[in-house]
């Protein structure tokens with residue numbers, strides 16, 4: 001099923017050592033939902049100039065980990081996070097951290113496109129307005145245009161900015177949600193299975209967009225789809241049963257993994 005990414009050798013892949021200072025760094029992160037531990041001591045770096053994919057079988061904790069990176073787990077009353085996560089060296093769980101600002105700096109795109117039931121323009125303008133990023137109407141319009149252009153949606157919507165965001169196709173809605181995240185000038189974009197509700201053409205557009213956004217934003221993506229991880233990412237972390245089993249160059253993870261569990265997963269033995 002994944003012929004193109006089956007490993008050809010069992011030689012150990014080289015660990016990644018020369019990646020430089022990470023944009024985000026997670027160390028020994030564990031997550032509990034009530035008494036149940038969902039993540040065990042996960043350490044992963046996210047880099048500015050790279051797309052990092054989180055892969056692994058259902059329930060292994062990929063989304064739980066992604067949500068730790070902008071404190072979305074704070075919204076789940078039973079969730080408790082331990083360990084350290086930093087953004088540019090700053091502890092994001094410090095009591096002085098402003099969570100609203102953090103979520104602007106570390107934006108998120110969800111599995112199911114979730115535009116507000118407002119116009120296309122308002123979907124994108126809302127964030128810059130509440131964060132006070134625009135000085136007047138012209139500047140706000142310029143931010144909306146730039147964000148929709150970066151999200152590859154401008155040409156399709158420029159003549160109907162006042163129509164409802166929810167009237168767009170699924171793929172367009174997901175690009176609108178990406179434009180909404182971009183509009184508040186994030187440094188990191190987290191994507192939780194952003195294509196799982198989309199058809200292959202809409203999926204290809206989002207993947208193309210991820211390529212274009214790389215370099216401008218650090219990107220972390222959770223995906224069930226190994227071919228997608230192989231196509232869009234430069235670094236991959238493989239999760240299994242709440243552990244981060246292996247992290248490395250995407251090419252190495254898919255062709256030359258160090259761990260047997262990674263090899264078993266990418267060759268389709270479980271998942």
Ligand SMILES: Nc1ncnc2c1ncn2[C@@H]1O[C@H](COP(=O)(O)OP(=O)(O)OP(=O)(O)O)[C@@H](O)[C@H]1O
Pocket residue numbers: 033038056057058059060061062063064065076078224
């Ligand atoms: N809000 C929650 N309350 C309680 N348990 C949760 C909650 N969210 C996730 N879990 C549990 O935590 C574990 C990890 O779930 P998570 O959704 O992070 O995995 P995943 O790898 O993203 O799975 P999938 O690919 O199916 O989305 C699972 O056992 C799940 O049931």
